[in-house]
Amino acid sequence: MFDENDIKLLIKALNDSGGYDFSNYSLKSFMRRVEKVLYDNKIDIYTLINAVKIDNVFLEQVVRDVTVNTTEIFRDPSVWQALKYMVLPRLHARKEINIWHAGCSVGMEVYSMEVLLCEAGLLENSKLYATDINTDVLLSAEKGVYSCRNSEEYMTNFRKALCVNPFNREEQINIPPQKYFDILPAKDEFRVKPFLLKKADFKKHNLVSEGNPFGIKYDIILCRNVLIYFNQNLQNKLFAQFWDYLSDDGILVLGIHESILGPLTAKYEKKGLIYQKKLI
Amino acid sequence: MLNIVIGGSAGSFPIVTNILAKLDKSFSYPMFLCLHRLKSVRTGFVEALRLKSSVPVFEPHDREPVINGHVYLAPANYHMYLTKGNTISLSTEEVVNHSRPSIDITFGSAAKSFGSKCVGILLSGANKDGAIGLKAMKDSGATIIVQSPQEAQVKTMPMAALKITEPDFVFTSSQIISYLQKLKE
Numbered sequence: 001m002f003d004e005n006d007i008k009l010l011i012k013a014l015n016d017s018g019g020y021d022f023s024n025y026s027l028k029s030f031m032r033r034v035e036k037v038l039y040d041n042k043i044d045i046y047t048l049i050n051a052v053k054i055d056n057v058f059l060e061q062v063v064r065d066v067t068v069n070t071t072e073i074f075r076d077p078s079v080w081q082a083l084k085y086m087v088l089p090r091l092h093a094r095k096e097i098n099i100w101h102a103g104c105s106v107g108m109e110v111y112s113m114e115v116l117l118c119e120a121g122l123l124e125n126s127k128l129y130a131t132d133i134n135t136d137v138l139l140s141a142e143k144g145v146y147s148c149r150n151s152e153e154y155m156t157n158f159r160k161a162l163c164v165n166p167f168n169r170e171e172q173i174n175i176p177p178q179k180y181f182d183i184l185p186a187k188d189e190f191r192v193k194p195f196l197l198k199k200a201d202f203k204k205h206n207l208v209s210e211g212n213p214f215g216i217k218y219d220i221i222l223c224r225n226v227l228i229y230f231n232q233n234l235q236n237k238l239f240a241q242f243w244d245y246l247s248d249d250g251i252l253v254l255g256i257h258e259s260i261l262g263p264l265t266a267k268y269e270k271k272g273l274i275y276q277k278k279l280i
Numbered sequence: 281m282l283n284i285v286i287g288g289s290a291g292s293f294p295i296v297t298n299i300l301a302k303l304d305k306s307f308s309y310p311m312f313l314c315l316h317r318l319k320s321v322r323t324g325f326v327e328a329l330r331l332k333s334s335v336p337v338f339e340p341h342d343r344e345p346v347i348n349g350h351v352y353l354a355p356a357n358y359h360m361y362l363t364k365g366n367t368i369s370l371s372t373e374e375v376v377n378h379s380r381p382s383i384d385i386t387f388g389s390a391a392k393s394f395g396s397k398c399v400g401i402l403l404s405g406a407n408k409d410g411a412i413g414l415k416a417m418k419d420s421g422a423t424i425i426v427q428s429p430q431e432a433q434v435k436t437m438p439m440a441a442l443k444i445t446e447p448d449f450v451f452t453s454s455q456i457i458s459y460l461q462k463l464k465e
Binding site: 032033036070257 | 323339340341342343355357358361363369370371372373374
């Protein structure tokens with residue numbers, strides 16, 4: 001076992017040797033992640049600290065392992081319904097729509113967005129930017145090939161997100177998933193169709209320290225279930241940064257059970273499941 | 281302040297509904313529910329629990345401060361951690377015992393954060409999630425209750441707990457309800 005002092009030593013080592021700053025992570029969740037790394041590698045905390053000081057490849061591995069990569073195709077369909085009916089309609093007038101997926105994991109959210117944009121006739125005019133700290137997940141994201149293990153949930157999500165109109169439940173909408181995905185159970189492959197690949201710009205980026213990864217303004221920033229691992233200070237810093245990076249009527253999408261607390265509450269207007277930048 | 285933490289899976293829904301219906305409106309302890317649900321049933325669960333509940337039921341947001349007398353249901357697809365500062369932490373980390381939310385996680389966090397100031401209740405269910413967490417609660421001084429396997433619709437979960445720890449009470453659901461009703465006295 002280990003205590004908070006050991007964790008501080010590890011955080012210092014990760015920062016000194018790799019430039020990764022975990023000091024503003026929620027201590028509890030960081031400790032849980034470290035416990036898992038120790039368990040998976042069958043080592044103790046001191047071995048871990050020493051190893052990240054001397055072995056850069058291992059350090060990168062540890063950084064990948066302490067971050068969380070849970071994601072789904074159309075996770076939380078009600079969020080996608082809100083985007084479809086409340087946000088996308090007013091982007092039709094735009095020549096260019098810029099969307100940033102901050103903490104994109106293996107890219108399922110990015111491809112879900114592409115499908116939503118495609119159905120709205122907006123994909124052509126959209127630029128998708130996607131970042132994560134973990135280079136492994138970015139490689140998977142670029143390939144757009146996943147396991148079939150959860151494909152039933154993905155399809156349930158897909159139907160709820162795209163084929164149900166929450167404002168008119170009678171409406172019949174029929175969009176076949178095969179238009180966008182090849183589902184190959186025999187190969188255990190859930191593949192994104194080629195025309196959706198290469199559309200998004202995937203890039204390694206450290207949300208904590210690297211500012212705006214593409215140096216542009218975004219109409220939508222999605223950062224779902226990332227900030228729950230950060231402490232309040234870092235959350236506030238990022239809500240302020242997102243505000244700066246959003247276009248004037250830009251939208252911030254958080255995880256369905258996340259909310260903006262603290263001083264930045266005043267700078268966003270909560271509209272159902274999404275936050276709109278307030279100009280003040 | 282006492283905290284009530286309840287875990288359950290298959291067969292626990294009617295019991296939880298019944299507990300919530302029979303609590304007094306003035307029930308003054310915070311209650312936390314970690315219930316497995318079918319993957320296809322992600323929404324509508326909290327609404328269903330609210331229908332007959334005499335106390336308010338919520339799916340909390342991350343860092344939500346806990347209010348006495350409120351019931352907090354672990355949201356679909358998130359682990360729910362209870363913290364010393366009386367807030368709720370959510371996480372999307374890996375599934376535990378094939379489950380997210382995992383009862384072991386919620387119970388384990390209750391053991392760490394609440395120690396003896398806690399009652400843990402494990403109900404009917406078809407897997408072993410919750411047993412280790414319930415033992416951790418017992419070891420840190422909490423009062424623990426297991427639904428009687430004879431009564432449980434699916435006994436795997438209560439049996440798994442009985443195998444590794446000795447609960448303070450093995451109760452039927454009506455005994456659980458009257459225990460909770462008496463707590464406020």
